[in-house]
Amino acid sequence: MDLFLQFLVSVLSLGGVYALLALGLSTVFGLLGFLNFAHGDLMTICGYGLYFMLAAGFGFVPAATLALALAALAAVLMERLAFRPLRGRNPMTLLITSFALSLALHVSFQIFISPKPKPIPVPEFLSGYFTIGEIFISRAQVIAIVVSVLSLVLLNLFVNRTRLGVALRAAAADFDVARAFGVKANQVIAIAFALSGLLAGLAALVWISQRGAVFPTMGLTPMVKALIAVIIGGLSNPRGALLGGFMLGLLEAGFLFTLPDSLVLYRDALVLLVLILFLMFRPNGLIATNPEPMR
């Protein structure tokens, strides 16, 4: 029972982060048809934002808020500078562009900040453990779950209850028709990127609060997994991203609890392998627009 509860907390906290990342990826994919490889670097940007704000003497909460804003801004700038000139090109071109951008960002972090990890002091309320009866549960994990669930609820309210949110959904369903009905393309795309930056930032905060450091390629591993999770969930549907994210959480927590210590090194490799093998059987993902397999 204890173990089960701890397992559940792991699944939800990991799954929450991946779901946030995956949703950010699928928001952009819904509009522009490509997966943004530089999405993980938005995480890193948020991390460095947090680091510098804290270094400048801000409290944790204001620093985190500013870091989130920075991530959103970076995402919008990314679109404006790198992707807009290529709008309408085939998705492969955009994908490669984002790949190039991502590596350029890695290198920039290395040159202009530092190749070494920068420690981030995690505040009191995020570190330590809760005890429920006999069970220890890390606070960071609980906060991760709370933040993810809260963000998902807010995101849901945004896309369903606000004008902009509805415009975003309409554009994702059919961009041309949405434009014909007066949705402004540039505005909607900027909002989608801001949103994806925000989601990446949230994921970064949760990620960092459990690990306490930021480094140039921090976003890479979580993003690679999230990329495959989005595909597994189904690229065409935000619910797919959510599902893929939590499935990934389940898988990773499963390996975390069952793998002997000697094999821990291979955990990420195994997670990726299982994800890819899964694709072999459902190449179009779990929630596909065309649910029928090809004959």
Next chain:
Amino acid sequence: MVSGVHNTPSGGWASWFDLRSRESLLSAFLLFAIVCVLLAAAAYFELASPRLLKIGCVNLIAALALGLFSGSTGVLSLGHVAFFGIGAYVSAWFTLIPAIKGMLLPDMPVFIQQSQWSLWFAVIPAIIAGLLAGVLTGFVMRRLRDTSAVIASFGFLVIFYLLFIGLKIFTNGKQSLYALPIDQLSWPLTMTAIATALLVTFAIRASALGRAAESLRDNEAAARSVGVDADRTFFWVWVASAALMAMAGALFAHSIGIASPSSFYLDKTFALIVMIIVGGYRSLTGCALGAVLITIVEELLKHAEESLGALAGQQVLGGLIEMPRVFGLTALCFSAIILLVLYLRPEGVIGYRELAQAGLIRRLFGRWLEPASKGEEQVIYSVPKESELSAQSLGKNYGYFSAMSDVSFEVGPGEIVGLIGPNGAGKSTFINVMTGNLFASSGAIFLNGENATQWSAHDLARRGMGRTFQNIRLFASLSTLDNVLTSVNVASPKLSRVDAEVLAMNWLRELNLDQHALEAGGSLAYGDQRRLEIARALALEPHFLLLDEPAAGMNDSETHQLQQLLKDIVQRIGCGVILIEHDMPMVMALCDRLVVLNKGEQIASGPVADVRKDPQVIEAYIGESP
């Protein structure tokens, strides 16, 4: 299917060299010559050290290997460097001197511990390892396309990187394998490897496999409709390029003397991607050119980095800023280069063409680069009298919604059956079920006595059902000739290449397209594109042909010509035709029988005259009779 080419088959080696093969061979030969000249010049004028030249050669091989897959399938693989790494490690197992091996890889089996092979031989296990890794990963890759394929290949890169670090017994992990015998990478070996890479990549490009892969890249639905087995094609191209990549990796490790996990990860992947993007990844010539250019740029940047590095820590610009240590200049410039190329010239410097397709070379080699042709011969295959295609109470449901129910009909050889119905009648559903793109919910399809209900699109195509598409689907970047050859390759795989080309040219002549043989399919005029689609379907030598609104968008005279053509073909070849068409005069003039659908149901079927009088049909088309 009995092929009906009545030429005397050209025998011997000459029968291998159709136009595409000659172009490929010439390109490979010229490229090899150019590389030799460049290397000789660089060595003579001492522009670069032998080590750098060899690294350049390895880059060239790797770019060709990556270009083989990415160019012919259109999927940029981010995972190929994993095979590169595998080749490097496996070859190092055999070439390292035993004393060092005892230190670096103490847990390897004795047989490997004691071996000290020449690199000439060590390349072989490296290639085999690449082949095996290619097969294993290929089982996944063959199912994936577009974005999913790119991401999955990247996933493999990360997996193998983690394994290179983790499996210390085989790789010595992050401590890496060093002191590899650099002298083993001799010039004869390097040049042999380049020649092999050029020959293999161009041979695959020239083969039916390469053509099939390119057809998939241009339009997968159309490729399946002419019997191309998409997954298998994808798989074999992937495996071949993985094996070549491993060969490149083996040479690479011996050009720098080290095999470490970090040299088989993001930076190398990125450098290779930049090479093939800059040159133009759809062309092997482009990949080779990109490799040469980027090797030069990389070296220049390294020098720049070093001279800037000397300034590190000093105050520059009058003491305003302290010069940071520069070590990522190469990667930053690569990013800038790739972005510039994608903005300004997304198809790369070369684009789609190979060296031998350039204007100058064409003029030089003139007649040698013309397609084979053997005069005005008629192409006739004949459809056996007993062939039969039938659908028995075919239905398709989506949940509770029935898109089509209880549709039955049959077509015999030499018969034209029209399928008509207003919009939303279920015609598209019917076509998709009949051509193997959707599963039927109920009922059965029989083709020549066999139950074909579960067959895939390419199975149906291979066993006698050709089709055209409502919205034209050609292989836009392939030549008109290659469009038809894709079908010929499937219909008569045993035919020699030159005979296949003659046959394809005859089909083009039959449909009055022969003067466009070398133009890209996508550049033809609208009417020509429609006819090319029919030529491609007929070259499959189908027993039955499903034409989906062939006259859409045609003017009266074009429609009339098409009508004559179809009549003529059916008479001569004896194939059965299912004609879906909105042009009623054409339907009435051509069809022997009609099947009428409305709201997903079959409301009439029978001879044209009877159907015309059917009250239900009249109601469906012009509303209730007063």
